[in-house]
Amino acid sequence: MSKNSRLVYSTETGRVKENPDKKPPPKGDGIVRIRRETSGRKGKGVTTISGVELDDKALAVLAKELKQQCGTGGSVKDAVIEIQGDHREKLRQLLEQRGFTVKFAGG
Numbered sequence: 001m002s003k004n005s006r007l008v009y010s011t012e013t014g015r016v017k018e019n020p021d022k023k024p025p026p027k028g029d030g031i032v033r034i035r036r037e038t039s040g041r042k043g044k045g046v047t048t049i050s051g052v053e054l055d056d057k058a059l060a061v062l063a064k065e066l067k068q069q070c071g072t073g074g075s076v077k078d079a080v081i082e083i084q085g086d087h088r089e090k091l092r093q094l095l096e097q098r099g100f101t102v103k104f105a106g107g
Helices: 056-070 088-097
Strands: 033-036 045-050 074-077 080-084 100-106
Touching: 033 088, 045 088, 056 074, 056 080, 056 088, 080 088
Parallel strands: 033 100
Antiparallel strands: 033 045, 045 080, 074 080
C-alpha cells in the first residue's frame, strides 16, 4: 500500500468506517438550512438539512424523529440529514418547534 492510501473495505470485517483523517464538521453560523436536491439521484428528490450543530448520535436521533414525522426514509451523511421527498415546510415547522433558526436554501 502506498503512503496516501487507506483501507476502505476488508473481506474479514466488511466496510471500514474508521477514518483517522476525518475532521469534525466546521462550526456553522447557527442557522439550519433546508434544501431540496435532485442532483445525482436520477430525478428523485430529497430534502437535505445542514447546519445542525449536534454530535453524531444526537443527529441520528433527530433524523429518526424527522423521518417518522414525515412518514418516509432517509439517512445522515457527513453531518447532513437527507429525507426522501419534498418535506421542506413540515421540516421547517418541526425544527422551529425544537428551537432551531431555519432558512430555506437554494431555489
